[in-house]
Amino acid sequence: MSTHLLTLGELGTQGIAELLSLTDRFVEVGRRPIPRVPALRGRTVATLFFEESTRTRLAFETAAKRLSADVLNFSAASSSLSKGESLRDTFETVQAMGIHAAVVRHRSAGVPAQIARWADDGVAVLNGGDGWHAHPTQGLQDSYTLWRNFSPMPNGQPGAEAADEPTLAGLRIGIVGDIVHSRVARSDIEAYTALGASIVLVAPPTLLPAQPRDWIDCWLPADAAKRVEISHSLDDVLDELDVVGLLRCQRERMVNGLIGSVPEYVARYGLTAERAQRLRPDAVITHPGPMNRGIEIAGAVFEDLAANRVLVTQQVSHGVAARMAVLFRLIGSGTALPNTDATPEAAPSEADSTGRGSA
Amino acid sequence: MAEQQSPAASEPLVLAGGEIVERTGRRHADITVLDGRIAAVDPPGTGRDGSAHVIDATGCVVAAGLVDLFSRLGEPGNEEAETVATATAAAALGGFTAVLAQPDTDPPLDRLGQLAELRRNAAGRHCAVVAAATITADRVGKRLSPMAELADAGVRWFTDVGPLADSGLLRRALQYAGPLGGTVSVRPATAHLGGTAAMAEGAVSARMGLAGEPAASEELAANAAIGVARITGGRLHLDRISAARTVELVRVAKAEGIDVSASVAAEHLYFIDVDADGYDTLMRAEPPYRTAQDQAALVAGVNDRTIDAVVSGHSPVPPQAKDLPFDEAPPGVAALETCAALLLGHPDISVETALDALAWRPAELASATHLGGGAIEPGQPANLVVFDLERLWTLAERGSVSMARNTPHRNRQMGAMVTATIVAGRTVVTDGALCSMAGTVAALTAGTT
Secondary structure, eight states, X not given: OBSSBSOSTTTHHHHHHHHHHHHHHHHHHHTSSSOOOOTTTTOXXXXXXXXXXXXXXXXXXXXXXXXXXXXXXXXXXXXXXXXXXXXXXXXXXXXXXXXXXXXXXXXXXXXXHHHHHHOOTXXXXXXXXXXXXXXXXXXXXXXXXXXXHHSXXXXXXXXXXXXXXXXXXXXXXXXXXXXXXXXXXXXXXXHHHHTTOEEXXXXXXXXXXXXXXXXXXXXXXXXXXXXXXXXXXXXXXXXXXXXXXXXXXXXXXXXXXXXXXXXXXXXXXXXXXXXXXXXXXXXXXXXXXXXXXXXXXXXXXXXXXXXXXXXXHHHHHHHHHHHHHHHIIIIISSOOBXXXXXXXXXXXXXXXXXXXXXX | OOOEEOOOTTSXXXXXXXXXXXXXXXXXXXXXXXXXEEEEEEOTTSSOOTTOEEEEOTTSEXXXXXXXXXXXXXXXXXXXXXXXXXXXXHHHHTTEEEXXXXXXXXXXXXXXXXXXXXHHHHTTSSSEEEEOBOSBGGGSSSSBOOHHHHHHTTXXXXXOSSOOOOHHHHHHHHHHHGGGTOEEEEOOOOGGGTTTOSEEXXXXXXXXXXXXXXXXXXXXXXXXXXXXXXXXXXXXXXXXXXXXXXXXXXXXXXHHTOOEEEEEXXXXXXXXXXXXXXXXXXXXXXXXXXXXXXXXXXXXXXXXXXXXXXXXXXXXXXXXXXXXXXXXXXXXXXOTTTHHHHHXXXXXXXXXXXXXXXXXXXXXXXXXXXXXXXXXXXXXXXXXXXXXXXXXXXXXXXXXXXXOOOOTTTTOOBOOEEEEEEXXXXXXXXXXXXXXXXXTHHHHHTTOO
16 A cells, blocks of 8 residues: 555556546536535645646646645756755755655656655655656546446446446557656556557657567556557557557657658558548547657547547546545545545535635 | 774784685585785684684685776775775675776776876775776877786786777787786777667667667677687677676687686676666666566576676765756676675575685786785785675665665665675675775765665
8 A cells, every 4th residue: 555656556456546536526626617526725745847838737736726735846057956956955954944745756767666765654655657657647537537438427427337447348459659758557457457458569660669568468467468559550550559559759769760761650550641531430539649640640630530530639638636635535535546445425515514725 | 974993914813613615515614814924724713712803704714805897996096986985895896806897987997107107096995906907008099008017017907997999009908918917808888889878778768768789789799899800819708798698699709719807796697678677777787687587587697607707796875966857877787895795695606606605716817916816825916705695784784885876775674784894804894894994084975874
């Protein structure tokens, strides 16, 4: 049982499913005229962003504010890191200001795990994305988005049916692009397989870990690992896919010798107009953003596919609710993740009963 | 830590009751030391007569002093982490009577002036310091250092403390060093194959999201170096190898008669890539820890003597440097105080093999048998170590004299405690504690817990 959120793998299927169920509640809160609950009043959430980020920071800030937490912002540009202060000094300084949670984003893998070792009792560390390693809240928002795309909320209300368990069972999900350098891919793989999906990783060998099969088999539980396949051809697998999960291609990497050329990449791995024609009728597209139109996805495809086929906006919107769920569970109820005894209803109903939701 | 007074060197000292372990076998004997040399080796119980100062070695192993082929001593340039005074004290506590100081200092040891400065600084310390010099001027891998001048001044070990990317330059270094009696040491790694990565490439690095160095990086560079040694005939040392295939390359090269030797860091016989899984920067090693299969091959290589030497790899870093992200933190372990205990306590390595790898063979390789690893016979220099193989200890309880704190073994219970170290006839460690020595006490106080 963890008091931090470093990866999704450490939560297991049950822990992930609980957070997704909790996300349902906060999606409902987000639909209210005044989408705010007092669940984290008096709590302080620090965002420690050692790497530039717009959407993740905004999503965490919005989530914390909707839970009525105070938010303390730290970014590397405004810090003394450049003056020879170590990572630990920086964190301990922020921690000394009295915080309950630290959202850590860093370009180096493992920094949230290091900081979790330095954190005082009662301070939760949330991984906001570390190097190529993990981006667990992205994995939560992506899996929530897919769950609710393929299994909509009954009657549009959370908890209306007892059997409404989070699952991606039966779905075949392609993750396409620069997998080796992607924390999003790693967290999505953990979440999707935990929820029962089968996965095919689609990339040229230069954009996959060196021995991809060993990687998967050593990393995931055996029953999850056997639901992951590897392909070097999008065309070979396209018509099997319920979900095409596109990853962002970083131009500097692409021109750095990992692929022959951008047009070559687009021809083999891009979601071109021609490939869009071959998609299954109910297949959907995800992308963590920001999207390079013309590379991962043709501009026309993005415009033409109905809004309910390209889920990018839903991913962003669910990102706030998913982060509310994580913050609430880690520092709201005072219990650790995962926890089957917590009562997710407490958050929204607390707002209703106190009437402070209108603050 | 309580410090003992070192007896004057002109008084006879007797190491009594111990079991001497040498290449030629084991025997129980009392060793009398006088004026820096072994004066007599007598049947047990006969050496204690008179008023001689006696170290009771009953139940202990007495061996030739250990010789470390890889220590970074901190000076010049890294005094924040370690000094020659503290590193040599740590070495003595670890049973070493001589250490080969690596020349990747700042500035690097690539000329006579710096050699003289190191020797001045090293004089009268707790153990002998053997200087290594760089292969290339300024240690930038472009042109040879004044190897002949350095050899004339006694240097026999040349290394840039890392890979030498230019095989042509390595060839010239081996050619040039040959008639000088010098060994050219390289740590095999290929920069273009991830030779600077924080982790070994594999399933663990992929899961952790870190760039990895494949074993092929080491294998290709080792193969290139061996190929160059084959055509030059010089003495090549492969420093701190880590991969199974490299061990096999060395085995084959030795069978072919190529003059190549190899070392492994003691830590690599204990840790593997999985141990870095929690991003503990103390598990960032140089070279990176590899798989359990690689480790098994390293242990086998030590046991069949393909790998000549086990080194400490002592690499002090300032404490805050390990509080950096894993891929930015400097690699390495402060290892002088624990290296011998780790190896002597290794479940798959015999005491004789450990002593060969820690003392006898490295002393030969470094041309330093007068400073450690030599024969225990009358007339020989008295460089000796006494181990109590049964005595359990931890670094935390005993206290550390190295300034560096970057050790993963602080609370590890170890056996094989060094109870006494004799350097050139002087008792520098007794009862498992450092003896005070003129001129070093003040410097040591700063590094003592």
